[in-house]
Amino acid sequence: MTAEHQRLAVNAGKSVPLAQWGPYLSERQWGTVREDYSQNGDAWHYFPFDHANCRVFSWGEDGLAGISDFFGNLCFGISLWNGKDPILKERLFGLSNPQGNHGEDVKELYFHLDNLPTHYYMEYLYKYPQQEFPYEKLREENRNRGKLDPEYEILDSGAFDNNQYFDVLVTYAKQSAQDIFIKIDVTNRYSKPAEMTLLPTLWCYNRWRDGTFKEKPSIRQHNKTTVKIDHERLGEYYFYYQSADKTFFTENETNTQVVTNTPNTSIFTKDAFNHAIIKGENVDELTKKKDGTKFSPVYKMKVAAGATKTIYCRLNTTLTEKPFAPGFKDVFKVRKKEADDFYAVILPKGMSEDMAQIQRQALSGVLWSKQYYHFDVEEWLSSSDGISPVSNSKMTGRNNDWKHLKNQDIIMMPDKWEYPWYAAWDLAFQCISMAVVDPVFAKHQLLLVMREWYMKPDGQLPAYEWNFSDVNPPVQAWAAMQVYNIEKKQTGNGDIKFLKKVFQKLLINFTWWINRKDVNGNNIFEGGFLGLDNIGVFNRSFHFPGEVQLEQADGTSWMGTYALDMMEMAIEIAMNDISFEDTATKFFEHFVLIAESLNQHGLWNEEDRFYYDVLCVSGADPVPLRIQSVVGITALYAVSTINKKALDHLTDFKKRITWFENYRKKHAKYWPNEERSDDGEILMSLIPKDKLVDMLKRLLDEDGFLSPGGIRALSKYHDQNPYSVTVDGNIYSIRYDPGDATSDMFGGNSNWRGPVWMPINFLIIQSIKKYGEFYGDSLTVEYPTGSGVQMNLEQVAEHLTKRVISLFERSKDGERRLHGDYGWFYKQPGNEHLVAFYEYFHGDSGRGLGASHQTGWTALVAELISEYGERKENTKRELL
Template structure:
């Protein structure tokens, strides 16, 4: 057992399996719903980036490569100044939703290089320009560009063209859970010497200005030239040790009212005082003389020669230490790095190339860096003021006003700590699958957390995301719970039945909510709205068209079929240990049959196109919305194989489904089961074999869904054949859009009309693999369609996995598809190993788009690598072997 596994075992025994300190500091708190106290609900306008350095937050903190304790009482991050910028670089810059031509977007270069589940070792890299940061240029050019043009990124500004920048590496190594060494390395990548000022900053989250604060105000006080004491009633005392600086600065984490509202400040000790002191020498001596405060930084100023690295060692500990940097401070970092190497050697496949191992490890590092303290009490947010805007009727009756029960204060894995620094229900489900590779206990905790009473609505609805908790995400929690359960069981040999029982009870409540709220006609055909797919539809599916129009969704129905089947599978797994769950398994089995019947026989299948579509009822006349998209492909996801030995042990379940089958067949009713001739396995699926083959013909066609990097969200067929429908006198259109979104649905910052999305690819691959396990070599399909080469379905799944992994692989010229036109930068010496994990990928070129650090669900590539590596090469035909990417034999 590695040292990290031993630490994880200790955490697993805790009620909440967390380390007290971790990367829990957000990378963007401004522009969030939580900080919006306006009457009009425009979070980006109410708290813009320009206010972030001078205005205190109410619900959390943010910083650059930082850490905090798990209640975010005390925070640490690094601030920088290149001698030219108008502000300190304290946080990552990006555009608000209405400032970018494709919505909000971070405009920085930063990378999550390494992390352990317990955060005993963490590496973060930030690239800081030596010329003035191009804030204005990025803002103006993106505002000028249309939706048909690409985003204007920081690498487009030319500021990195000549390597005139610093590599700022921030590395953490814990001595123990409450004793953390920090090293900040500043390397000059330019061919001339350059100056930089570094402020390693410690501060308290400002809770003391809230109405209900009763504790003594925390304080950081000077001890000597190289240490301060941070005292907090609940956290206790911590000591921050630092190597000799040029000088130290104290201030208060208080709003600069003069800048924000024009009200004169009572003292110069405000949140952005360090900016004024370092850059403009304003009140510098006053701040240097101050001996206490709620924000503190030692200040280091260096002239760094070409290629030189300056290192700063710091230490945050709950102990008084006479010689905090005694001996060789680098030794602990080397030791923890070795422990990280040992841990990943133990959990990652041994039979993959170093290149693919690096992809997998960085994906998991980003996922672990995405843990964030999330604090939001909706009732308190609605009924209190932020000290700037009074409580108002607009907010009281506006966004999320009916979610007053929601009171969150937890560490949660975020989709992206800058672009999406708030949890999303289905993102989190996907995140737990990759998390299970390294920390299954935390993965299970996250799935349970979102269904606790302070998250789930009393009626059973799971909160979608903070912009609108009432929006509906696909119900993938049961599927994710099963995936996490089996990943842990496969790795440890023991399945956590207790976890399945606990989450099953919560899922029952949510499943009932879906049945009662999203099946308006009671015909087992479901709605759901946008279902996380933003602009996939011809119109915004979250908004009613009014009148006699009613939408019944192929994906809503398919997700519910998948949900019912997942619940049945979960009940069967539990019933093998506790037969009281047999009845429930039967209930979900029968519900699945009814949903399958509705999907296949009530107008969603188009025999001409051989595809499933949403149907829009106009009065009594249903019209199919003939858009060939992932909406129709979700029908593949509901598939399960029941083994004969399961049926043999659960005799009551077998008796009931046999009766149900006989009854339905006798009365010429739809039946979704298929059995092997030997009776050893039974296949349950929404899609009959004949229709499965039709769908696969489209799925595996490179002129339709199959792209170089995986399955597109919309068929390329619509490039030459845009879809148009007139509804109530208005024309609605969908065309193939392989890159950035050209529509403004849901802010216009993501696009489901052509790009490749890894979570959908993951579901498709898992589903095809399930079909393959049942059909074996009895069902072969052309791959790619029209090639004349036939493969069994498990080999097709291997091929698709290979395409997704290829997004991150170097080609013969050293270029990675995901970097697109920026490969010139990532082929430079020292940058070849750097990866970004984008939200989605261009449907034709495979370059990355959307959020650039979406290791939330793009980290699923790590699980795909493990799965492909576990496949015996002898099982795959020769063509599939060629795609068995990353094998050491290559």
């Protein structure tokens, strides 16, 4: 057992399996819903980037390469100045949604290089230009670009030309749970010496202004290289630093002169360091001040060309005379070795160095995505931030019916800059990746979002903070089984207690779907948005006037998958606790009825041999929306096998499903795809074999869904064949968009009209693989369609996996397709191993698009690499 596994075993015994200190600091707190106290719900304008350095946050903090305790009370991050910028580099810059030509977008280069689940070792790399950071140029260029233009990125600006930048590598190594060493390496990548000012910054989250604390926290000078922190929640801490040019103290308080044009009562505001370093204001006062709630030692350094300068700090609970005693640097070597040992155990053997680095960075990104998230909706609706008065309009505005939601936890974020708030279905995918490194925490996260301070009393799960009432695909049962099986494979033991907890909560959620999203009670479901943004020809959450209803093929398919996953979970539990046998039968029957509706009530189009949404207008014939998209492919996900052992053990279940089958067939009712293998295994799926073959023909067509990097969200068929429909006198159209969105739907910040999305590809690959395991060589299809090459479905799944992995891997010429036109930068010495994990990928070129650090669901590539590697090893053993 590695040292990290031993620490994880200790964490597993805690009520919350979490280290007290970790990368819990958000990378963007400004522009979020929870910081929005406006009357009109305009979060981006109410708290813009330009206020972030001088205005106190209400619900958290943000910073650069930072850490905090698990309640965000005390935070640490770095601040930088290149001698030219108008502001200190304290946080990542990006465009708000109205500023970007494709929605909000971070405009920085940073990488989550390494991390352990207990955060005993972490690495964060930030690339800082030596020329003035192009804030205005990035705003202006993107403002002038339209939807058909690519985004203007920082690598387009010339800021990194000729390697004129610093690499700032921040490494954390814990001596113990509350003793953290910090190393900051500043490397000059330019060919000439360059100057930089570094401020390792410690500050307290401002909870005293609203009366949460009885006493205001204090950071107080103890000696020349030590400050003492007194905090009523944390107790005493000491922060040690090496001899500095200066030390600054100020208060984490709003600069009211800037924010509200009200004179400040003190010069010691949140942005005081900014004014002192850049404008030379109040330097003596900040230096003479010996206490406050924000502190920085100041290091002015000149770094030779190609050289590195290193600063060390330390944070712990114990006063020591020699915080940097001889040999202290060894802690970094020891923890790095422990990280190497840990990943050597959990990742498959035989991987190339490149594949191993992709996996490790993907999983490190998942671990860096943990964030302190605090949002009490009832308090937010009825209180003021001290700048805007309580707004009556908010009480009937956004999220007003989620007053029960009181979140204050460490949660995995999809992306700590672009999406610094959880989303229900993103989190489900993230938990699968997290299970590879920390299955206990993965289980905790799945259960957390179902707890009573998250789940609505009626059973609805919160979607995301911009609209908790939006509906995401119900993937929690599927994710729970994935996490369960990953842990069972690792340890040999399945956590039945976890499945029982999940199952009981999801019973409530499943009932909510049945009661709220099946309007006519005919097992055809709506759902609306379903997290797929602009996948439809119009906004699927919009309710047209009059008697107009959208019956969704994917909503119905998701529910069929949900029922099958719940059945599978109930069977697994019932093998240990027979009292769950009846619920397995219940969900089996739900699945049969949903399968009937999907296949016989108009969602299947016999002419096209594909599933479509259907628009039902009172007094008119239903209109199938003949759009070849993942909406129709979703039916693939509902596939499960029941083994003979389960059937022999669960006699009542076997008896009931046999009776149900005989009854339905006797009365000429629909029966879903059911096939039996020679060894008594039963395959259950939404799609009969003949329909499956026809759908795969479209799916594996390179002129349709199949791209070089995986399955497109919308078929390329619609490039030459756009689709239009007229509703209530308005014409709605859709066509293939391989890259960024050309529509403004959902803010225009993501696109499901052609690009490759990792979660969808992961589900498709898993499903086809499951079909293949059952059918073997008895079912083969052309891959690609029209090639004349026949493959069984396991082989197809393997080839699809290779296509997705190819987005990330280095080619012979040293480039990765996901880096697109910026391959020149990532081919430079020192950058070859760096990988960005984008939200989605161009449907033709494979270039990464959207959020650049979506190691939420895009980290699933690590699991695909593992599965691919294991299959190759198994094939090798079979040949031997």
